[in-house]
Structures are given as C-alpha cells and as structure tokens.
Amino acid sequence: MSRTKRPLSGRAQMHQILLRSLQEEENFGQKRIKQLSDFLLVYIQKQLNSENPDIRDFAQAQKWTALVYTAPFQATQELALALGKAYKEDKGDIIRITSVVETLAQPQVYFQQLLLYARGMKEFVRVNLKESHRV
Numbered sequence: 001m002s003r004t005k006r007p008l009s010g011r012a013q014m015h016q017i018l019l020r021s022l023q024e025e026e027n028f029g030q031k032r033i034k035q036l037s038d039f040l041l042v043y044i045q046k047q048l049n050s051e052n053p054d055i056r057d058f059a060q061a062q063k064w065t066a067l068v069y070t071a072p073f074q075a076t077q078e079l080a081l082a083l084g085k086a087y088k089e090d091k092g093d094i095i096r097i098t099s100v101v102e103t104l105a106q107p108q109v110y111f112q113q114l115l116l117y118a119r120g121m122k123e124f125v126r127v128n129l130k131e132s133h134r135v
Contacts, residue, residue, distance in 0.1 A: 037066040061100050068104045068111075075104070076114050083121055091125045098122040 025032075040062055047059035060082075067075035079101055086093035098118040105111035 033069050037069040040066040041070065057096065061096075064100055065104060072111075076111060079104075079114055080117065083118055087121060091128070094118070094121045094125050 044059040044062045044066075047055050048063065050056050050059065064075050064079055067078065079097065082097050083094060083101075086097055098121065101111065101115055101118040105115040
C-alpha cells in the first residue's frame with residue numbers, strides 16, 4: 001500500500017470545488033455546511049429504508065457525507081463497519097464504499113487511516129477477482 005497521495009476522482013474533485021466555494025462564500029461558511037448536513041440527514045431518512053438497493057446505497061452515501069460535517073467520528077465508525085460488513089457479505093461493495101471514503105477523506109485529516117484501510121480492502125478485492133478469473 002502506497003502512502004503517496006493519489007489523484008482525486010472526478011467526483012471527489014467536484015466535491016472539493018463545491019465545498020471550497022461554499023466555505024469561502026462570506027454569507028455561508030462552516031455554519032451553513034452544518035445546516036445543510038443536518039437537513040440532508042433528515043431528508044434521506046426515508047430512502048435509507050427503501051426496498052430499492054440502489055436508492056438505499058445512494059442514501060447511505062449521502063448520510064455518510066452529512067455525518068462527516070456533523071459527527072465525523074460517527075462517520076468514520078460507520079464507514080469502517082460498512083467496509084467490514086462488505087468484506088464478509090459482498091466484497092464488490094468495498095469498491096463503492098472506498099469511493100465514498102476517497103471523496104470524503106480530502107477535507108478530513110482524521111480520515112486518513114480509514115482511507116488507507118479502505119484502499120487496502122479494495123486492492124484485496126481486485127487481486128482476488130483477478131485470481132478467480134484465472135481459474
């Protein structure tokens with residue numbers, strides 16, 4: 001596992017640009033980001049229980065995004081638990097969760113250990129998929 005910074009994905013870059021713009025806007029700043037996060041947490045509650053797994057996955061990613069700005073420790077715990085669950089139940093989901101972690105890790109220094117964990121699990125899945133295709 002490399003400790004060098006990897007280039008951001010397009011989604012992560014857009015997330016950073018929008019977040020930076022919001023933070024720099026004198027009428028908004030950190031207070032507005034927290035308000036938006038609180039709103040998002042309320043808004044996605046119904047979707048978290050959707051019968052459609054795509055809607056549930058999207059809502060879960062939105063929940064983690066909001067938690068990063070309102071309860072960062074809880075966000076890291078939930079993401080780490082989700083990675084562990086995906087490892088046991090659906091290794092392919094590790095790639096989706098790692099993408100979320102990579103997007104959210106940039107503004108949050110304390111996400112770096114979680115980011116390393118997620119990338120390691122993602123690499124493990126990729127290696128195992130390559131091996132299974134050889135057989």
